Amino acid sequence: MHELSIACEIFEQVKLTAETHGATEVKHVTLQMGRLSHTNPEQLGFCFKVLAEGSIAEKAEFIVEMMPLSLECECGYAGTVDEKQIHENNGLKSELLAYVAAIECPVCGKPAHITGGRELIIKSIEIETEEDQAAASNNT
Amino acid sequence: MLMHVIHMGHDVFKANDKIAEKNRKVLNKHGVFSVNVMGAIGSGKTTLIEEAIKHLKDRYRIAVIAGDVIAEMDASRFRKLGVPTIPVNTGKECHLDAKLVEKALGEIDLDNTDLLIIENVGNLICPVDFKLGEHLRVVIVSVTEGDDIILKHPVIFKTSELAVINKVDIADAVDVDAEKMKEDILSLNPDVPVILTSKHDWESLETWISFIELGLKKSTEQF
Numbered sequence: 085m086h087e088l089s090i091a092c093e094i095f096e097q098v099k100l101t102a103e104t105h106g107a108t109e110v111k112h113v114t115l116q117m118g119r120l121s122h123t124n125p126e127q128l129g130f131c132f133k134v135l136a137e138g139s140i141a142e143k144a145e146f147i148v149e150m151m152p153l154s155l156e157c158e159c160g161y162a163g164t165v166d167e168k169q170i171h172e173n174n175g176l177k178s179e180l181l182a183y184v185a186a187i188e189c190p191v192c193g194k195p196a197h198i199t200g201g202r203e204l205i206i207k208s209i210e211i212e213t214e215e216d217q218a219a220a221s222n223n224t
Numbered sequence: 225m226l227m228h229v230i231h232m233g234h235d236v237f238k239a240n241d242k243i244a245e246k247n248r249k250v251l252n253k254h255g256v257f258s259v260n261v262m263g264a265i266g267s268g269k270t271t272l273i274e275e276a277i278k279h280l281k282d283r284y285r286i287a288v289i290a291g292d293v294i295a296e297m298d299a300s301r302f303r304k305l306g307v308p309t310i311p312v313n314t315g316k317e318c319h320l321d322a323k324l325v326e327k328a329l330g331e332i333d334l335d336n337t338d339l340l341i342i343e344n345v346g347n348l349i350c351p352v353d354f355k356l357g358e359h360l361r362v363v364i365v366s367v368t369e370g371d372d373i374i375l376k377h378p379v380i381f382k383t384s385e386l387a388v389i390n391k392v393d394i395a396d397a398v399d400v401d402a403e404k405m406k407e408d409i410l411s412l413n414p415d416v417p418v419i420l421t422s423k424h425d426w427e428s429l430e431t432w433i434s435f436i437e438l439g440l441k442k443s444t445e446q447f
Contacts, residue, residue, distance in 0.1 A: 105230055121237070204235065208229050208231045
């Protein structure tokens with residue numbers, strides 16, 4: 085269970101960035117998570133929600149975008165793994181196992197080096213500022 | 225309603241990786257070769273580390289970082305062998321991270337250390353995402369975890385540089401085929417050296433210890 089410590093880091097970064105930009109509320113938090121990261125998106129979202137209680141991010145929607153694996157091969161190939169192809173070619177039941185076992189270069193077939201897929205990136209946040217709220221109330 | 229999207233691009237694991245890189249530089253500067261020993265609970269990590277210490281301590285200056293939920297128990301086992309040991313309590317956390325190791329490095333006399341062994345928390349999942357700055361990543365499993373343990377935890381075997389299957393002397397008793405486990409590891413990571421060990425078979429322990437010594441010698445040339 086390391087989702088809580090990761091969620092703490094995310095919450096701190098989100099809060100810091102939001103406050104620096106004069107936010108009164110955080111509406112969305114968007115993450116990008118590599119397929120090989122050993123982190124559970126639902127648990128992470130739950131931990132974030134608990135941490136954000138009573139803060140400006142309390143009502144934020146927590147969005148996780150999954151990122152494909154990227155490879156590099158001796159033959160010069162560099163690219164991402166075609167997820168659909170992995171599922172079609174692989175009889176293995178575990179999704180994670182399929183990702184790991186099928187890491188062969190799509191060009192030459194040799195085992196390729198994994199260059200991406202374990203990242204966990206806070207991509208962006210969407211915030212509302214005091215001015216936004218004032219503008220909104222003027223319009224009504 | 226007008227809203228602001230702020231692009232952050234902050235990689236949570238990269239933040240750890242950066243500290244890990246810093247740790248590696250500190251280790252290199254002091255000529256310390258470090259091994260991150262990961263593995264399942266009860267797989268024999270502490271015992272195999274003890275054996276390595278016993279047989280290397282006359283030739284190399286060794287220090288240990290013992291990471292665990294309650295680290296003192298293993299730490300006292302290492303101290304009995306006369307090596308400086310820093311216990312790192314991870315509390316409710318399931319892995320060591322680079323920050324914890326960075327702090328522990330401050331408590332070690334690195335100028336008088338050749339080999340730093342870091343025993344990670346017993347777990348095949350969480351330590352995978354957190355580099356520590358080590359030179360060699362080792363994964364240890366034992367036959368008692370069952371011979372499907374490898375395919376259930378593929379990433380740790382894919383990303384390790386040495387794999388150890390321990391307690392092979394009791395494989396028959398627990399109805400496990402150690403060779404199948406080896407094949408599974410090689411199917412995930414064809415280039416990784418796989419060694420089968422038992423604490424009752426000195427020859428197998430010698431192989432384990434020789435791998436650490438080989439890494440040590442190789443990296444000493446590069447420091």
